[in-house]
Amino acid sequence: MPLSRGTGRSDPKPKLSDPYLLVKAYQEPTVCPSCGLVFHKKRWLRDEHILSEVSDVAQKHKCPACRKIDDHYVMGQVIVSGNFFLTIKDEMVNLIHNQEKKESFRNPLARIMSLKFEQNNLVVETTTDNLAVMIGKAIQRSYNGELNINFSNNKIARVDWSRNLEPSKVKRNK
Numbered sequence: 152m153p154l155s156r157g158t159g160r161s162d163p164k165p166k167l168s169d170p171y172l173l174v175k176a177y178q179e180p181t182v183c184p185s186c187g188l189v190f191h192k193k194r195w196l197r198d199e200h201i202l203s204e205v206s207d208v209a210q211k212h213k214c215p216a217c218r219k220i221d222d223h224y225v226m227g228q229v230i231v232s233g234n235f236f237l238t239i240k241d242e243m244v245n246l247i248h249n250q251e252k253k254e255s256f257r258n259p260l261a262r263i264m265s266l267k268f269e270q271n272n273l274v275v276e277t278t279t280d281n282l283a284v285m286i287g288k289a290i291q292r293s294y295n296g297e298l299n300i301n302f303s304n305n306k307i308a309r310v311d312w313s314r315n316l317e318p319s320k321v322k323r324n325k
């Protein structure tokens with residue numbers, strides 16, 4: 152598996168302001184009925200121990216990540232293009248899911264909202280800008296290619312990655 156180790160690397164900092172973290176004041180403890188995160192000491196945590204301790208008394212409200220998914224409020228979009236990734240589709244999808252797993256330890260509100268093949272591209276939507284940037288950088292570390300990251304209108308991180316094979320290699324790999 153072409154997974155990067157990810158050690159000694161500084162985490163990307165969020166660049167976009169996240170309205171879902173600001174508009175709603177949650178009381179403590181609150182449990183998200185959709186995903187089971189707990190709001191504890193002003194943070195959303197995935198913690199089974201705290202969850203079992205507070206679940207009887209906790210308020211039940213959806214966490215910011217589940218609300219974004221309901222509203223389809225996308226904060227990151229990754230578009231993988233070029234004919235190279237078509238030769239390693241499963242590997243690419245695994246790498247993307249592994250980045251989600253890795254980032255969720257740091258921020259359990261970072262999720263993949265959707266991952267789908269559109270024409271010859273792979274399009275991934277995420278609940279945070281960081282996760283989209285991490286996915287793009289991980290793809291480039293593993294497969295080189297060309298990476299472009301744009302923060303458009305201060306609303307969404309748009310991450311484009313592309314790599315094309317030499318025409319002769321496309322034939323050989325078919």
Ligand SMILES: [Zn+2]
Nearest residue numbers: 183186214217
């Ligand atoms: Zn949730």
